[in-house]
Amino acid sequence: MSAANSLKDRIMIQEHFAHEHLPSALNQSEIDSHKARIKFLLKEHDACLVSHYYTDAVVQEITEETGGCISDSLEMARFGSVRPEQTLVVAGVKFMGETAKILSPEKRILMPTLEATCSLDIGCPIDEFSDFCDQHPDHVVVVYANTSAAVKARADWVVTSSIAVQVVRHLEEQGKKIIWAPDQHLGNYVQKQTGIEMLMWHGSCIVHEEFQAKGILDLREIFPEAAILVHPESPASVIEIADVVGSTTQIIDAAARMPNKKFIVATDRGIFYKMQQAAPDKEFIAAPTGGSGATCRSCAHCPWMAMNGLQNIVSSLENYSNEVFVDEQLRVQAQMPLQRMLDFAKTLNV
Numbered sequence: 001m002s003a004a005n006s007l008k009d010r011i012m013i014q015e016h017f018a019h020e021h022l023p024s025a026l027n028q029s030e031i032d033s034h035k036a037r038i039k040f041l042l043k044e045h046d047a048c049l050v051s052h053y054y055t056d057a058v059v060q061e062i063t064e065e066t067g068g069c070i071s072d073s074l075e076m077a078r079f080g081s082v083r084p085e086q087t088l089v090v091a092g093v094k095f096m097g098e099t100a101k102i103l104s105p106e107k108r109i110l111m112p113t114l115e116a117t118c119s120l121d122i123g124c125p126i127d128e129f130s131d132f133c134d135q136h137p138d139h140v141v142v143v144y145a146n147t148s149a150a151v152k153a154r155a156d157w158v159v160t161s162s163i164a165v166q167v168v169r170h171l172e173e174q175g176k177k178i179i180w181a182p183d184q185h186l187g188n189y190v191q192k193q194t195g196i197e198m199l200m201w202h203g204s205c206i207v208h209e210e211f212q213a214k215g216i217l218d219l220r221e222i223f224p225e226a227a228i229l230v231h232p233e234s235p236a237s238v239i240e241i242a243d244v245v246g247s248t249t250q251i252i253d254a255a256a257r258m259p260n261k262k263f264i265v266a267t268d269r270g271i272f273y274k275m276q277q278a279a280p281d282k283e284f285i286a287a288p289t290g291g292s293g294a295t296c297r298s299c300a301h302c303p304w305m306a307m308n309g310l311q312n313i314v315s316s317l318e319n320y321s322n323e324v325f326v327d328e329q330l331r332v333q334a335q336m337p338l339q340r341m342l343d344f345a346k347t348l349n350v
């Protein structure tokens with residue numbers, strides 16, 4: 001992806017924010033009444049909630065209270081496909097709803113909003129990406145889960161950050177040359193871990209790329225005992241100073257496992273809800289971001305994840321609105337690389 005494209009993506013993202021609708025703040029009695037309504041509607045519609053770690057705490061709370069799943073995108077995909085309920089309400093961003101539909105075509109997939117997207121998805125449009133792949137027909141195409149159904153359908157493998165390194169090593173053992181898309185920072189991290197050169201697409205996450213090594217190191221001077229936990233969508237300079245680099249689930253596990261009592265966390269602060277549960281006696285501090293000039297307006301919180309709220313969960317269940325559809329031919333093509341990842345993950349016990 002060229003610099004011009006990168007600029008174009010940023011303009012598109014800014015335009016998107018201009019029209020973005022965040023759920024309004026609720027008082028406690030409104031929260032209670034929305035939660036009660038959701039509990040009733042989930043039962044009535046044979047539905048369950050599947051939510052990402054980056055959604056707001058109140059969304060994660062109702063997900064837990066109703067026996068749903070809060071997880072990373074790999075586990076969200078797996079959970080939805082094995083649940084008996086015929087309707088899944090996916091609280092997250094668009095590619096997560098599409099992934100649920102790809103793996104569970106017989107189910108109705110609803111989302112609180114269809115407006116919630118991802119800068120990685122926006123930055124990897126299918127036509128340009130397909131041309132790029134066509135120019136390198138001898139390469140295996142590996143794409144991150146944060147992509148559209150069409151990009152997944154063009155890929156040989158889909159990966160999440162929790163198994164990207166293992167998949168790339170596995171392909172290298174078979175002598176494959178690899179195209180990696182769309183996250184350049186995760187791609188660079190995988191290259192460093194494996195020593196395997198990949199042809200790279202240059203997308204990025206607007207939340208993680210705002211973390212800055214200097215700000216984190218300044219914070220560690222104040223809290224010298226704190227361990228630094230970093231998601232690999234962050235820039236290389238931030239990854240270099242990390243005590244642990246990992247997917248969301250791996251970051252939560254590290255917080256519970258490590259002896260430190262304080263952690264500086266460079267990923268979306270929505271994750272603090274589960275980290276606090278996993279390690280209730282520990283303290284979590286959000287890593288500083290680029291500040292007021294940064295693209296990310298919400299400081300360590302994804303503006304698209306923030307569009308999920310109790311109000312729009314209620315309305316999607318009441319009206320069956322925001323249903324996710326994926327063209328059947330595309331779905332079948334996209335299912336293959338996704339299923340490959342899930343089968344591979346099983347062999348690793350991930």
Ligand code: SF4
Nearest residue numbers: 118119205206207302
């Ligand atoms: S946090 Fe970044 S990668 Fe995750 S959905 Fe938001 S923009 Fe996409």
